[in-house]
Amino acid sequence: MKFKAFLTDDGITLLEKRFVPALDKMGRICHLYLTKDHAFFLHNLLNGDGVQSIAQFRKESLFQDYRISSQNDDRIAFAIDLGLLHRALRSSVSISGQGQGDVTTGYNRLQVKLAKKLTPNSQQPTPFLTFESKGYKSAVIQDVPISKPLSRADVMELQSALDMAQDLPQTLVQGPDLLQLQSFVDRLKHVGDLLNITVTQYGDLHLQLTNTLVTLGAEFRKLPVVGVQVQVPAGNENMSAQSRTKSAIERGEALSVANSKSLKVQLAINGT
Amino acid sequence: MSSSEADVADLVCQLDNVQGMVDALSSVRWKRHQDSVVELSEHGIVLIVEESGCLQAKVYLKKELFVSYEYRAEGRPRFGISLGLFVDCLNTFYVPGRASTTIEISYPGPDMQLLLKSVDLPDPCIYAEIRTRIPDTISWDYNFEPAGSTPLSFTVKSAALKEAIDDLEWPGSSIQIVMQPDPPCVTFRGEGHGDLQIDFMYYANTDLLIGFQCDHMVSYRYKYKFLRATTSNIPSSVIKDNRGSKLTIGRGGMLKVQHLVSVARPSNQHSYIDSAAYQQPSRIAYIEFFVKPEVDEEPVNDS
Structure with a gap:
């Protein structure tokens, strides 16, 4: 089982400034899943509890000289602490400075490998x-502890959970203002x-x-729809939010799920 | 709710400052789970909470606070409601980035619920139906009567009052309040784990002690936890506006604490006018607490 690659400057910026801090908010520990073509950061795909999050990067968006080999179809997965990963990245950035990497000699480039x-x-x-x-x-080495690589069975399970999660629902609505939604859910x-x-469709x-003791709700209307879509039924305007939703479910034009504690958000981020 | 249901509702009113109402109701929320009784009338809404037969608080929301107030009931409908739930529900109507949200409050719903819904927001439409219950029939006896011909009262800056009562936490369970006319002075004294005495001298601190009326010395003891409940949740707007709270000692030592909470529509147009001077007088919610004195020992009442 071998993995070795150089992080590109863009890749470092992408991870250090944007994705690792954002993913850290989903949960400290995630799975890093590396395949021949992609790197995934996956939250809660195996235990099915809590917020599931999938961040998928094509290897070119993060790495150069990407080399991976394993007996499991060149796939490797392990759990990693995003806080430690972020610290290692931040520190590497401050050591090397940005945009200094020399492709030909390898000096000042950030190499990442399993050891x-x-x-x-x-x-x-x-x-x-x-x-x-x-x-x-000089050379500076940062060792970020990781879990033992997942077994073949666990990697298979991770892959099938990933395949399932990537089946998009038939109808998607574009979410309302996220800050507004977050504040509402917080309250x-x-x-x-x-x-x-x-x-609804x-x-x-x-x-x-x-x-x-209470029924409390919020209805966001007329959001942009992706996928299967129907016309707003006539006479819909004069109904209350609850009866509007109820009749949409009865007509089969709406899908309802119950979730505890928090909004379960499926987050699919595709690297360029 | 359809218009026919709205026609028979006892009360349908609209309010454009949810935060003001949350502030007013939160000021009498001294613990997480609290039952309250709401009484509706043609004059407005009164919410009453009570604890241990020793402490009662009332929030008066006059009809002038509301943008519209349509009252159609016979008699005065009363219902019980969980105060915490009511406040938490009202809180969800606050939309960040908007100066104000108008909500409609109506009672009763089809199942005797209290109904809330946002009316000025096309999106999202927020609504709540809060279950009510039949209130207890026990009459809460807090008849406040003046102690004599001259009311015994003083008005102190709310922030200073809160600070004083917070400081008295250290000595402990029982706090003595002494008012004396000469020199005009109010003393809070706690004796327990330690002794702490806080004096408000009328002439020395006219900016703290704003008003003072007392023709003879009185002294009563009050349980610290009840005294603390009167200031523990004063909304920050009251502290910021630098308002005064009025304390009156009535017959038998009953202590009345009054706060004023602004429910004015937040407005930036008049920011150049001193905010204390520019108060729409009708847009104030009155908060009253009644605290019974401790009776297990002889009241120290030198007149």
């Missing part, structure tokens, strides 16, 4: 994702746990919380 090392308190070698910045006279937390989310998004 096993013996740590002082252990007899067993521990796996690391190693970042190496090499100058003319809902004080009222209850279980949230019903309904999306004419672009309505209805969030509703119901328990024995």
